[in-house]
Amino acid sequence: MAPAKATNVVRLLLGSTALWLSQLSAGTVAASKSVTAHLAAKWPETPLLLEASEFMAEESNEKFWQFLETVQELAIYKQTESDYSYYNLILKKAGQFLDNLHINLLKFAFSIRAYSPAIQMFQQIAADEPPPDGCNAFVVIHKKHTCKINEIKKLLKKAASRTRPYLFKGDHKFPTNKENLPVVILYAEMGTRTFSAFHKVLSEKAQNEEILYVLRHYIQKPSSRKMYLSGYGVELAIKSTEYKALDDTQVKTVTNTTVEDETETNEVQGFLFGKLKEIYSDLRDNLTAFQKYLTESNKQMTPLKVWELQDLSFQAASQIMSTPVYDAIKLMKDISQNFPIKARSLTRIAVNQHMREEIKENQKYIPEFLPR
Structure with missing residues (x-):
């Protein structure tokens, strides 16, 4: 019985260990999303x-054509x-x-x-020609198209009488x-036998100064694979849909206290609520409610x-001038940013005559210092 019990204990331990390792592995995978x-x-x-x-080509036009000469049929190796x-x-x-x-x-x-965008640009230009059906490569000679080499000479004869293409x-x-020559534009994929x-x-013909030879990339059968880009700025915004429980009463209390502190010293429609709350501390809640009512009514934009x-x-x-210095900037910011809402309450303020005259006097001299 003892060996049997020992065997069962070992099996139980091994089974527990395996289960623990599997859970640990699953937890690791889940944690490393x-x-x-x-x-x-x-x-x-x-x-x-x-x-x-x-x-x-970006290095130089000469290097472009030198490189082209060495890779005329290089695309053949791509298949093997x-x-x-x-x-x-x-x-x-390229080396x-x-x-x-x-x-x-x-x-x-x-x-x-x-x-890659430059190649696609040429591909789009070729699509606008449009290319003849079934041609791996084709030439355009002053609005005339052909994908047969033996027809080039024929199209060149009357090329001067047709419109010169835009390059x-x-x-x-x-x-x-020479630049004043018939323009022959070749649309082909570099490295192919047709090209x-x-x-x-x-x-x-270009070396003999018979034509102005221009090459534009053209891929008859584009790849079926997607063009994946890197090195570009991409933003991936992930929104958390988890809901968190908050005590609304505490949030409201904090908000109300903040609003009260901010507006306590402000004048609302002629009432100095800061002073009123100091004098009538027992009516503080009523004054706060009345202050909120007046503040909300101020936000209604009525025509003046x-x-x-x-x-x-x-x-x-x-x-602004009648406000304490440490609140003046704050009040000026509030008025300037919310002027349409504040305009109604401002009409009830009496203007100090001395300040009015001083402002008008200053306005006489300000234009002299402005740039003309």
């Missing part, structure tokens, strides 16, 4: 190769390589024209997708000495007669 927020753009993910080219290998391949190609500092800047630009600041123009075929023909407005500024100044 986290919220992860992702910010996705309205456009799909853009190729890193095109973003790298925009980084190069992993995303990380393709990423490193782009950095390796031929950038120092280590700029390579690090390029990595940072990749991480925050800084040049944007961000357009990539092939280096040439390489068009580029070979157009760059040769024209003659009541004549001395309103003097009456406001008179009330």
